[in-house]
Amino acid sequence: MANSISTTISEQVIKFKPGGTPASFNISVTNDSDRFAAFQLEMIAAGADVIPGLRWYNFSPEVSAKKPPGDRTRFTATITDSPVPGFAGIMNLTVRIFSLELGEETREVIRLVVEKSKGLTPVKLTLPVAEFPAYPSDLLEIPVSLYNPSQLTANVVLNFLGVDITWLVEGNERRLQIPPGGKTETTFLCQLPIPSLVPSQPYPFTIEADLIDGPLSSATGTIIVLPKGFVDFNCIPKELQMPPSASAWWIPKWKCHSATYILKFDNASNLRPDVTVLVQPEAGQRQSTWELIPEKAKISPGEITELQLTINKRRHWWGGSKKLRFEVKAIESETDIDIRNDTQFLKLNVLPVLPIWMQLLIGAGLLTLAWACSWLNPNNPLFGHTAPVTSVQFNGMGDNAVSGGNDQKIIKWDSAGFLNPLINQFQGDLGNLGKAVRVVRYRPVDNNLLAAGLENGESWLFNLAGDGNKPIDSFLFRKDDRVLALEFTKDSRYLFSGHGSGYVLQWDVQSDLEKNVSVNNSPFKQKKFDFAVSALALAGKANKNLMVGGRFNQLWMWNFEPDKVRSLPYQEGSKDDYIQSLTVAAYKPNLMATADNQGYITLWNLDKCLSKDVKCTIVDRWGNGHGSKPVRSVVLNRNGCYLASGGDDGRVMLWPLNIDGKRHPQFANGQEVGRSEQRINSVDLKRQGKNIFVLSGSDDTQVRIDVTPQSDTGCK
Structure with a gap:
């Protein structure tokens, strides 16, 4: 059967001198089979014993890549040492070429002429173990193997270098004599110090084999000191x-x-x-x-x-x-x-x-300050709001009031406490609501329910007669659509909410109470305007017309039965101009007042324009009531004889009106009834006995009630 491997060797006789330049020759191997195959080579010297660790030749490459049929691979063989230590003369070398894929092999024989070397050849120095992990105080044995490839006897001096000499128990030097082609072993003993003297780290060392009158060889290792x-x-x-x-x-x-x-x-x-x-x-x-x-x-x-x-x-x-x-x-x-x-x-x-002793002395003096720190002091910051007050309102009788603010609280007040220092005006709060309160409104019937409009778009309904700290109903149409205005119908059945998005929503409160509904996301009716709605007021005796005011000085009327809207002429405004407040007199539902942030207060007679598409009548209008600064809130008392206003100038003003709804000539410039260092955000008004009571809330966190005598204007 024909062999599928053919070879060609470049040299038949190779000369080599130990210790000199390595000898090399080329071997070309051709794949004569019909399939892909890889080839490997092996060299065998006649009369040579296998010595562990001794490699006297090498091939490049060691293994060929798989070759297709007919392709050739070239190997280079390099002889680096004498196959037989100390031998000089001629010997045969057999080159074995084989393939695992083909399951075949072939052999070629060449001659190797080993010449006598001149001088000594470096001994081969090896460490059977290169790394020596150990703990402090351990005793290590470091074995060393030496081989003399020379044809002469080698006198060797071994030196252990790289570590503290005190670690080496028997010293750092060994003297050895190795015969030609001989191999020997020796050991260095290493005693590690105590932990504090030998940090945990690798300690590299070198062992040198120095031939007397000959070349030097070396090997390296590492002592790894472990943590202890x-x-x-x-x-x-x-x-x-x-x-x-x-x-x-x-x-x-x-x-x-x-x-x-x-x-x-x-x-x-x-x-x-x-x-x-x-x-x-x-x-x-x-x-x-x-x-x-x-x-x-x-x-x-x-x-x-x-x-x-x-x-x-x-x-x-x-x-x-x-x-x-x-x-x-x-x-x-x-x-x-x-x-x-x-x-x-x-x-x-x-x-x-x-x-x-000093505490006792000071404590006695502090007793004199007790009044200033108690509820008896109306200016005590511990009782009241801690952020700007945004909305205030009297109840129907005027004996109680509520306020809401940016501190996320709604506070109940006893009106008498503002006038009598011995009465606590603070009646508690409804807890922290989690969002700033923009507007609060009593339910007109019985005043036992309170509606609150929040910054996050929710309107909550509280039962003041029961557990007032928990809302009994919640109205939410769109999240984060802040509530800027609230208005109950006179029969308290419906609640209107005005939002920053322009939505005005009508909620069926009575239905929720009857059905015990606690969360309502579906308004009874809704109307979308193209401006932020900041003020609402019901006008007219029919209780079907909702006045809507807001951004761009927009003023609209929504007749929600039968759901029609129309615009009321008002001075045009930019995106920064707002109608801030609307109010209608309860007993004169055709008398309306508006206020804007350009400083104007306007009184309207809605008698003709509520039921007909005609222009509404402006009864009175002035822009200097608050020093031309924005007017944030206006309110008419029930019979329409008094108008109160608050603005950015920090003043609370009272405007006595005549029977026609105009400012009384005697009080054309109004009456200043209260003042704050910061702007007034909300006002309410009650007429009781011979006095007028004006409730206000401002940016300075204070809620105030100012009292002034009634004026004889002929309006009753």
Whole structure:
């Protein structure tokens, strides 16, 4: 059967001198089969023994890529050493060419002429093991193998270099004599020091074989010192007093607000840990701060390092001492070193700034300030709003009032408390509603329900006679469409809400109450306007016309039965111009007042234009009522004899009107009944007995009631 492998060798006789230049020749192998195949080569020397670790030749490439039929691969053979150590002469070399895919082989024989070498050839030095992991204090045996490829006896001096000579128990030198072609082994003993003297890291070393009067050879290895040992953690002291002086019980120490602990780390390991601490105060105690100097510390083996933990605590002025407790835990992130006593518990005894005797003395004086800090003081910020007041309203009798503000609260007030300092005007709030309150309105019938319009587009209904802190109904059509105006119908069946998007929504309140519905997302009716709606008011005796005012000075009338809208002429405005407020007199439902942020107040007679498509009559109009600054709110009393207004000038004005709805000539410039340092956002008006009561809320967070006598204008 024909062989599928054919070969060609470039040289039949090869000369080689040990210690000299390597000898090489080429072998070409051709795939004569009918399929792809890869080829490998092997060289065998006659009379040569296999010596582990001794490689006297090499091929390039070691294995060919798979070749198609008829393709050729060229191998280069290089002889680097004598196949038989110490031999000089001629020997046969057999080159074996084989393929695993074909399952065939072929052999070629060449002659190798080994010449005598001149001088000594470097010994071959190897380490059977190159890496030596060990712990501190361990004793290591490092074996070394040597082979003399020369034809002469080799006198070798071994030197162990790269580590501290004190580690080598029997010294760092060995003297050996190796016969031609001989092999020998020796051992170096290495005793590692204690952990603090040998950091955990690799320690590379070199062993050199120096031939006397000959060349040098070497081998390298690494001693890997493994982690061992621990870090001891301690706090000194574990309990401190602030201030530290014993006299602090009697003599004030005003500026002492810190205490310092020493955190001690003793490194009894061979690592360089990066240590720090976590400080955790005891649950439930008042907040304090702390500072760690330095924040981290890297500790060398055998080193003691200290960190300073300073706890800062603003000392209380009153009372007795307070005990603070802290858990301090030592941590290290880079290694797995054992930290002993890693958790320490610290105590801090904090004394008051004022000694007990001084507290008693000051306490007696503070009693005189009790009135100013109680509900008896109408200006006490603890009772009332903490952000601008956006809406106020009297109830029907005027004995109670409500207010809403940007502090997300609705507060109930006793009107008498504003006039009598012995009566608490604060009747509580409806809790934090979670969103700023834009408008509040009593239900006209019984005043037992309260509607609130919120910044997020919701309108909530509260039962003031029951659990007023929880809404009994919620109206939401579009989320985040803020409610800017609310208006009940006179029979309290429906509630209208005006929104920043331009929607005016009619909600069937009575139906929800009868059906015990708590969330309503479907308005009874709706109307979309092309402007933000900021004011609503029901006008006319039929209670079917809703006046709508808002951005761009738009003023519209919506007859929701039979659902028709039309515009009322008003001075044109830009995007920054708003009709801020609308009001209609309850007993004169055809008398309406409007206010805008250009400073104008306008009185209207709607008698003819409610039922007919005719122009509404402007009865009176003026723009200097608040120094030409925006007017934020206007309100007519029930019989239409008085108009109150509030604006950005911080004034609350009262405008007595005559029977025709115009300003009385005697009071053409109005009466200033109240003043705030900041703008007035909302006003309401009640006429009781011989006095006029004006309720107001402003940006200064205050709710006020101002009282002024009635004026004789002939309007009753």
